[in-house]
Amino acid sequence: MTTSATRATTPRRPEPTRSGRRGLSLSGRTKAELVGFLVPAIVFFALCFVFPLGYGVYMSTTDFTTGTFFTGEAPFVGLDNFVHIFSSPLLGKAIVNTLLITIVSVTVELVVGFALALHFNRRFPGSRWLPMLLLIPWLLPAVVVGTIWKWLLSGDGAVNDVLHAIGLPTNAWLADPATALWAVIAVSIWGALPYWVTILGAALKQVPDDQLEAAQLDGAGAWKRLVYIVVPSVWPVISVLVVMSIVYTLLIVDLVLVLTQGGPADNTVTLGLLSYRSAFQLFEFGDAGAYGMVLLVISLGFAGVYTWLSRRGERRQS
Amino acid sequence: MSRAPGRATARGPRRGRAGRILLTVLSVAILLVYLFPVFWMLSASLQPGVTSANIDWIPAAPSLDGYSTVFEDGLESLQVSIIVSAGSVLLSLFVAIPAAYALSRLTSRIVDVALVLLLLAQMIPSVVLANSFYAMFNFWGVLNTYAGLIIANSTAGIPFAIIVLRAFMLRLDHDVVEAGKLDGLGPLGSLVRIVLPLSRNAVITAGVFTFLFSWGDLLFGLTLVTQDQMYPMTVFVYALTSSQVTSWAAVMAASLVASLPALLVVFAAQRYVKAGIAVGGGR
Numbered sequence: 001m002t003t004s005a006t007r008a009t010t011p012r013r014p015e016p017t018r019s020g021r022r023g024l025s026l027s028g029r030t031k032a033e034l035v036g037f038l039v040p041a042i043v044f045f046a047l048c049f050v051f052p053l054g055y056g057v058y059m060s061t062t063d064f065t066t067g068t069f070f071t072g073e074a075p076f077v078g079l080d081n082f083v084h085i086f087s088s089p090l091l092g093k094a095i096v097n098t099l100l101i102t103i104v105s106v107t108v109e110l111v112v113g114f115a116l117a118l119h120f121n122r123r124f125p126g127s128r129w130l131p132m133l134l135l136i137p138w139l140l141p142a143v144v145v146g147t148i149w150k151w152l153l154s155g156d157g158a159v160n161d162v163l164h165a166i167g168l169p170t171n172a173w174l175a176d177p178a179t180a181l182w183a184v185i186a187v188s189i190w191g192a193l194p195y196w197v198t199i200l201g202a203a204l205k206q207v208p209d210d211q212l213e214a215a216q217l218d219g220a221g222a223w224k225r226l227v228y229i230v231v232p233s234v235w236p237v238i239s240v241l242v243v244m245s246i247v248y249t250l251l252i253v254d255l256v257l258v259l260t261q262g263g264p265a266d267n268t269v270t271l272g273l274l275s276y277r278s279a280f281q282l283f284e285f286g287d288a289g290a291y292g293m294v295l296l297v298i299s300l301g302f303a304g305v306y307t308w309l310s311r312r313g314e315r316r317q318s
Numbered sequence: 319m320s321r322a323p324g325r326a327t328a329r330g331p332r333r334g335r336a337g338r339i340l341l342t343v344l345s346v347a348i349l350l351v352y353l354f355p356v357f358w359m360l361s362a363s364l365q366p367g368v369t370s371a372n373i374d375w376i377p378a379a380p381s382l383d384g385y386s387t388v389f390e391d392g393l394e395s396l397q398v399s400i401i402v403s404a405g406s407v408l409l410s411l412f413v414a415i416p417a418a419y420a421l422s423r424l425t426s427r428i429v430d431v432a433l434v435l436l437l438l439a440q441m442i443p444s445v446v447l448a449n450s451f452y453a454m455f456n457f458w459g460v461l462n463t464y465a466g467l468i469i470a471n472s473t474a475g476i477p478f479a480i481i482v483l484r485a486f487m488l489r490l491d492h493d494v495v496e497a498g499k500l501d502g503l504g505p506l507g508s509l510v511r512i513v514l515p516l517s518r519n520a521v522i523t524a525g526v527f528t529f530l531f532s533w534g535d536l537l538f539g540l541t542l543v544t545q546d547q548m549y550p551m552t553v554f555v556y557a558l559t560s561s562q563v564t565s566w567a568a569v570m571a572a573s574l575v576a577s578l579p580a581l582l583v584v585f586a587a588q589r590y591v592k593a594g595i596a597v598g599g600g601r
Contacts, residue, residue, distance in 0.1 A: 052450035
């Protein structure tokens with residue numbers, strides 16, 4: 001990341017003219033008015049993020065059940081809910097599944113997405129509108145993606161027809177404990193990959209031609225141009241996509257809910273699914289809150305790592 | 319994979335006409351395989367009364383009977399989804415536009431703090447919010463209401479919209495924005511008269527993404543709605559798949575109807591979204 005190519009391409013990033021902005025002194029009145037513009041956002045954040053989050057923490061420390069809605073009483077139980085979920089074998093399984101889904105999905109999406117973006121970035125008849133059609137799977141609601149694939153992957157579904165026709169083993173992919181999680185991962189990748197191709201494709205179009213040309217004149221082969229010019233110049237986009245996708249995939253609930261409901265035999269449970277299940281199928285809101293907090297801690301852990309990495313990257317560059 | 323991307327001459331040796339046609343054929347093949355499940359949804363929706371075992375890949379005698387379920391029972395859900403999605407787009411933009419403008423102009427510490435908070439807000443699991451919202455909305459009596467769903471769905475849209483809009487507004491020519499001051503415009507005047515028209519693409523991008531978040535939501539619809547007539551389209555489809563009696567044609571027809579508005583919105587706005595996506599992706 002500290003090659004000269006990186007530095008040469010970074011000025012294209014949208015940067016405000018810092019000196020101009022600093023030099024400009026906002027009058028006190030303007031500043032007050034601008035802060036006023038933040039009021040609706042502050043109210044929304046307080047009401048829809050801070051309060052629910054605090055309430056979630058509160059629920060995780062109480063015996064909050066359906067009865068609470070009638071009596072308004074939720075006895076404080078300290079860390080009992082956490083003790084309860086940590087002593088259940090489900091939690092470990094859910095953590096492993098959640099991390100596995102996230103790491104495998106994001107890795108495959110990055111590699112295959114980049115390859116497809118490079119492919120569609122070449123010029124050929126249809127290279128403008130064919131990639132647009134590819135976006136369709138990403139636009140389908142998760143429940144639709146799950147419903148289609150649940151059928152395609154079933155024992156007598158179309159996937160098995162194709163596998164059978166070309167002589168490969170068939171299976172009830174979502175019902176077999178050994179394959180269910182991998183089937184969920186594959187479906188999650190199918191839905192997310194088009195977004196990667198689209199965003200990376202847009203980023204590739206911004207790669208400066210003159211640099212590629214100059215490198216070519218200097219005798220740099222295709223691979224060298226890819227590694228030293230193309231990848232560094234789309235790196236900011238890649239890093240944002242990776243972080244966004246990690247967070248998004250960690251929180252996965254809907255797709256699992258539609259495809260397997262966490263089954264067979266709880267083999268595809270994720271933290272998000274357990275939280276949903278505790279609250280809305282078992283009506284144990286305390287446990288749901290506790291699962292949610294574990295998920296939140298993992299999600300914030302990733303955010304912390306990302307912030308640390310990008311800080312370190314900035315320091316190295318400066 | 320052996321060619322570096324780029325435009326014009328920088329893409330390596332010029333490919334002949336045959337080579338380019340070959341690329342088109344390869345791309346079409348990739349798309350055919352990748353989009354097969356979408357085609358399957360369409361094909362199956364036209365074949366009422368079949369099972370996995372006797373379904374044709376291409377319907378021999380297409381019939382629209384599968385669509386009767388969604389048009390008899392699903393119209394209310396379609397209406398709920400449209401109202402909720404449109405409402406959350408409006409609410410998100412109403413909150414996000416002034417906030418993004420303020421964050422693009424202010425230079426104090428507030429901005430750094432706000433940006434970190436925005437990042438954190440996107441990391442709060444929506445299932446955690448759903449649990450709390452269910453309890454909160456229950457006490458406040460706003461379960462099964464448009465308002466409740468609109469507010470819940472905006473939690474996905476607002477942080478995203480603020481970040482995208484701010485990134486775009488930062489790139490606006492400073493002199494143009496300042497010109498408003500000379501004409502005696504205050505911050506509100508500058509925002510409405512100058513910044514907003516210039517930010518059209520970013521506003522449309524933020525709006526489209528917010529629409530997609532709300533339209534595709536299953537979790538809030540499933541948790542914050544307990545009455546059939548307030549089910550959004552996604553929950554309608556989910557309920558159909560969970561019931562044992564319905565035909566696959568009906569489920570696929572409902573899935574298709576649940577997908578079409580998202581496709582229409584994106585393809586109608588794609589000219590603007592393309593311009594905005596570069597900003598959104600690079601934020």
